[in-house]
Amino acid sequence: MIGKLNHLAIAVPNLEQAIAKYQDLLGAKVSSPQDLPEHGVRVVFVELENSKIELLYPLGENSPIEKFLQKNPNGGTHHICFEVENITNSIAILKAKGARVLGDGSPKIGAHGLPVIFLHPKDFDGVLIELEEVKK
Secondary structure (H helix, E strand, C coil): CCCCEEEEEEECCCHHHHHHHHHHHCCCEECCCEEECCCCEEEEEEECCCCEEEEEEECCCCCHHHHHHHHCCCCEEEEEEEEECCHHHHHHHHHHCCCCECCCCCCEECCCCCEEEEECHHHCCCCCEEEEECCC
16 A cells, blocks of 8 residues: 655754754755644655655644654654555555544645645554655
8 A cells, every 4th residue: 555655754843953954964955944734834855865854843832743842852753654646545445444544534735735644653553654645
């Protein structure tokens, strides 16, 4: 069902400092910040040859990233994202096999303008997994 790794997401307490580390220290290309109010985050993508790193910063007090940073003040790995060809079919298969889709179980539009869902970390060894529909 899952395809390639799309990105690894890291919650950061200071987005500007994190961008500078990846650009200045590691020489990576970093996208412009993008606000995603529906998800409660501001994101940038560090572009790698074979994948991306998503830097997440809270957008508002009710952001899930704000809650994550309260527990992890220095930041840290938040989730991993895998590509799927058909998110609706993936949801049906996962639910039939007992996996929990977070939220109302319906896809939302993610940072790449594509449908995404999140899977409960308790079902995947403590890892929050995002699935993103990518047409091949």
